[in-house]
Amino acid sequence: MLLHIDEETILDLVTLISGENGEKIVRFLLKKPGITDEELSQLTHLDIKEVRKILHKLNESGILYYDLAREKDTGHRIFKWYISQEQAIGFILTNMRKILDRLEERLEYEKNHQFYWCGTQGCRKLPFEEAMDHLFKCPTCRKPLQLIDNEQTIRALEEKINEVKRHLEQLSKVKKIEETEKPEAKAPSKQKESSKTTKTKTATTVKK
Incomplete structure (x- = not known):
């Protein structure tokens, strides 16, 4: 079983990087991983542009990563956000x-x-x-x-x-x-994007 850093440590780290609004956003991600930037904007009552700015800043720091999906009918991109324990550590x-x-x-x-x-x-x-x-x-x-x-x-x-x-x-x-218990990564399959929902998991590395 993997060990994890506690939520308060993550929130302190997020506040240091992105301020109180970043903490608000990550509190919801801790409760409900995989919610979108639009949902986070509604939950935090923050402007969508501010939410996206904070999310991408935390992504660049390695604290967050996202799954990219596309709507079946419109092709609209959907970003679902998650906390990266390993990168946070x-x-x-x-x-x-x-x-x-x-x-x-x-x-x-x-x-x-x-x-x-x-x-x-x-x-x-x-x-x-x-x-x-x-x-x-x-x-x-x-x-x-x-x-x-x-x-x-x-x-x-x-x-x-x-x-x-x-x-x-x-x-x-x-x-x-x-690192010891992390499963070996499988080679990604090379498939062309179709009208069905596709997902691409993206994780950033920690900037020193």
């Missing part, structure tokens, strides 16, 4: 690795520098070299700069790094299981 892994790199760089910077601060909220702390350039006076409020202890910041960064690493390890295991 890949997207999360890629971005979590980027976050981890930035956190580790920040931790290294904090460990290798002394910082000075005036104590005024809204004023930034300065590394030793910059504080010296300003003669140890805050460039914003002109108050004297004092050496501060950044051990609390270092501990917070270390805790966050460990947390991200734990999540990465868990998601990596999920992805490996899904």
Whole structure:
């Protein structure tokens, strides 16, 4: 049985990519996979152009994919939308690795520098070299700069790094299981499009 990331994680990811309207759309897709852009427009009360824009943005990110069908009588194209668990996990892994790199760089910077601060909220702390350039006076409020202890910041960064690493390890295991249990893809049959409804499943890859 395949493991899946929870719905709230998917919704957080979608909100990050496409905002609150994207979250509205995906909430309905979680409840009813395979509904069309027209149906989503009616359910969310969003303009059809906005819905299609968000759907294609999430498709480009690899979070969604669609089945393309054609109406028997009119030949009108119908897009039925689905959530791609595997691609969502890949997207999360890629971005979590980027976050981890930035956190580790920040931790290294904090460990290798002394910082000075005036104590005024809204004023930034300065590394030793910059504080010296300003003669140890805050460039914003002109108050004297004092050496501060950044051990609390270092501990917070270390805790966050460990947390991200734990999540990465868990998601990596999920992805490996899904890749192991994924059935082999069958070669698509080459048939000409007829007046009957035809379907073509499309899935995008995660952009890094």
